[in-house]
Amino acid sequence: MSIPATSIKGKAFGDRVLLVLVILLSIVMIAPVLWVIGLSLKDNAELMADPNSVFHAPYTLKNYVNTVGTSSVFIWVRNSIIVSGGLTLGTLILSSLAGYGFARLNFPGRHVLFVIVLFGLAVPEQAVLVARHQIFSVLKFHNTYPGLILPGLSASFGVFLMTQYFKAIPKELDEAAMLDNASRFRIFWKVLLPLTVPAQATLGIFTFLGAWNDYLWPLISATNKDMYTLTVGMASTQTNFAQSEGIGFLMAQAVFAGAPILIVYLFFQKYIVTAVSGAAVR
Amino acid sequence: MADQLAMPHTATPAASLRTPSADIYAPQWRNAIFVAPFLFFFTTLLLFPLLWGIWLSFHKADTFSSGNFVGLGNYVRLYHDKVFLQSIWNTFYFVLLTVPTLALIGLFLALCLNRRTRTAAVLRTLFFSSSVLSVTIVTLIWRIVFIPNVGLLSTIYGWFGATAPAFISNPSLAMIGIAIATVWWCIGLPMMLFLSALQQIPRDIYEAAALDNANRWQTLRSITLPSIKRTFVLVVIIQIVLQFQLFGQAWLMTRGGPNNLTKPIVLYIYDTAFRRWDLGMGAAASEILFILILVAAMAQYLVARNKGDRV
Numbered sequence: 001m002s003i004p005a006t007s008i009k010g011k012a013f014g015d016r017v018l019l020v021l022v023i024l025l026s027i028v029m030i031a032p033v034l035w036v037i038g039l040s041l042k043d044n045a046e047l048m049a050d051p052n053s054v055f056h057a058p059y060t061l062k063n064y065v066n067t068v069g070t071s072s073v074f075i076w077v078r079n080s081i082i083v084s085g086g087l088t089l090g091t092l093i094l095s096s097l098a099g100y101g102f103a104r105l106n107f108p109g110r111h112v113l114f115v116i117v118l119f120g121l122a123v124p125e126q127a128v129l130v131a132r133h134q135i136f137s138v139l140k141f142h143n144t145y146p147g148l149i150l151p152g153l154s155a156s157f158g159v160f161l162m163t164q165y166f167k168a169i170p171k172e173l174d175e176a177a178m179l180d181n182a183s184r185f186r187i188f189w190k191v192l193l194p195l196t197v198p199a200q201a202t203l204g205i206f207t208f209l210g211a212w213n214d215y216l217w218p219l220i221s222a223t224n225k226d227m228y229t230l231t232v233g234m235a236s237t238q239t240n241f242a243q244s245e246g247i248g249f250l251m252a253q254a255v256f257a258g259a260p261i262l263i264v265y266l267f268f269q270k271y272i273v274t275a276v277s278g279a280a281v282r
Numbered sequence: 283m284a285d286q287l288a289m290p291h292t293a294t295p296a297a298s299l300r301t302p303s304a305d306i307y308a309p310q311w312r313n314a315i316f317v318a319p320f321l322f323f324f325t326t327l328l329l330f331p332l333l334w335g336i337w338l339s340f341h342k343a344d345t346f347s348s349g350n351f352v353g354l355g356n357y358v359r360l361y362h363d364k365v366f367l368q369s370i371w372n373t374f375y376f377v378l379l380t381v382p383t384l385a386l387i388g389l390f391l392a393l394c395l396n397r398r399t400r401t402a403a404v405l406r407t408l409f410f411s412s413s414v415l416s417v418t419i420v421t422l423i424w425r426i427v428f429i430p431n432v433g434l435l436s437t438i439y440g441w442f443g444a445t446a447p448a449f450i451s452n453p454s455l456a457m458i459g460i461a462i463a464t465v466w467w468c469i470g471l472p473m474m475l476f477l478s479a480l481q482q483i484p485r486d487i488y489e490a491a492a493l494d495n496a497n498r499w500q501t502l503r504s505i506t507l508p509s510i511k512r513t514f515v516l517v518v519i520i521q522i523v524l525q526f527q528l529f530g531q532a533w534l535m536t537r538g539g540p541n542n543l544t545k546p547i548v549l550y551i552y553d554t555a556f557r558r559w560d561l562g563m564g565a566a567a568s569e570i571l572f573i574l575i576l577v578a579a580m581a582q583y584l585v586a587r588n589k590g591d592r593v
């Protein structure tokens with residue numbers, strides 16, 4: 001059964017079919033984005049008259065000037081930075097401490113507590129949403145930064161990740177430090193924490209991205225326009241979409257909001273991909 | 283990842299002679315201080331709301347008070363609410379549309395792009411890039427694709443003198459439109475999970491297959507696919523759990539319309555609890571979603587484990 005010639009031919013043909021399919025899929029990925037960028041560079045009146053005008057000059061930056069002129073966008077970006085940054089910092093601190101505690105220290109009820117924390121991984125946000133909202137109403141946390149940051153601090157994923165990570169560090173390191181009479185906290189801070197930088201990066205990226213893109217909780221909690229995060233603020237300007245008068249403007253806003261995160265992605269893609277897929281598998 | 287760490291030189295075992303090592307790992311209350319800060323937030327903002335939500339679901343509650351005990355009243359009302367039943371069906375329909383598509387396209391892309399060429403690397407970057415965008419931007423992009431007149435789709439159809447299908451306003455197409463936007467948004471994760479599974483298949487198996495003159499189809503069917511079976515089930519579970527939580531795309535693209543045909547469970551919860559301020563009924567609906575997600579994940583997990591045993 002020697003069929004080298006046909007198999008090579010078959011291989012080349014098969015490869016070409018696959019290539020065409022992949023190219024088609026990548027066009028589906030890119031075309032909508034290019035369309036959005038194109039529309040963002042056009043005058044609204046011209047677009048309304050003929051959408052095909054996207055394909056030729058004149059192009060204008062007017063929509064971007066208007067976007068920047070709408071001061072709300074900057075307030076929303078600032079809110080998103082504060083909320084995502086605060087949540088990331090808080091998550092890193094809480095998860096590192098708890099991860100060290102669960103991995104290295106013994107205290108009464110440790111195993112039961114860890115199992116309960118693991119159970120937290122299975123609880124979707126929607127299951128606690130209504131009660132959380134009521135609690136925050138009573139505490140008057142809505143439309144404040146703590147109101148937007150605190151719910152995320154209860155997520156178990158970081159603790160789970162850090163516990164695994166601390167467990168993988170050889171125990172001899174701690175024991176050596178203990179000979180020098182170092183305190184528990186000193187050992188944690190000086191000896192072990194520096195070794196967990198890769199895990200901190202993974203967790204930090206995952207938390208920041210998740211908070212930056214979060215929509216449901218900010219939508220419910222931040223009802224004051226000045227407390228909107230970027231996702232909620234952007235969504236709030238889409239309501240007059242149907243009139244389609246300001247399509248170019250809306251598209252400019254989308255590019256303005258989407259470009260920074262895409263640029264960050266291009267630079268840190270390796271870490272981002274690791275963080276996101278690592279978090280999914282856990 | 284941990285094994286990639288460069289460990290500093292560690293102490294010799296002999297040194298530990300001086301340490302009362304039995305004491306180090308004995309349970310002590312003060313050690314719990316490290317886990318206490320997290321447990322505080324975990325208890326107050328996750329465990330307590332979870333239990334409070336169950337409690338609320340048996341009450342007629344508004345924003346500030348928990349009102350009267352109504353027993354299973356909220357659940358009975360849900361059972362008779364056509365919109366709620368519709369939203370459950372819509373959610374299942376959406377999961378059915380998206381999860382197999384995501385798993386199959388993700389697998390296809392991973393198989394095609396699992397090579398060390400520059401083109402493959404660029405394409406991997408491209409297919410994952412949409413995953414970092416927020417739901418607001420994704421829906422903005424896809425509404426401008428689907429919208430009549432200036433939409434990308436209607437422009438393309440226009441070149442051929444045809445009318446584009448109305449993916450947002452046509453009752454039988456609206457959910458498909460939302461599903462298309464979702465697949466576009468979420469395709470990166472399944473692809474990456476399949477890629478990392480493919481890279482863990484030992485090379486010598488392929489070399490052995492090549493020696494046996496196995497063709498590509500045979501290699502794919504008898505080596506590659508069986509090796510990533512577990513990943514496939516894992517991807518499906520992850521996606522079922524994720525897509526069950528559909529909210530932003532439906533809310534932003536169609537507001538659940540036309541005629542509630544694209545209203546998923548989470549949007550029903552949002553409407554009931556935060557627009558009609560019927561918190562008790564909203565809480566009841568969210569408990570049902572919680573149970574559905576748990577059941578879906580567990581059923582899939584069991585199926586996965588049984589199949590894994592037989593291989």
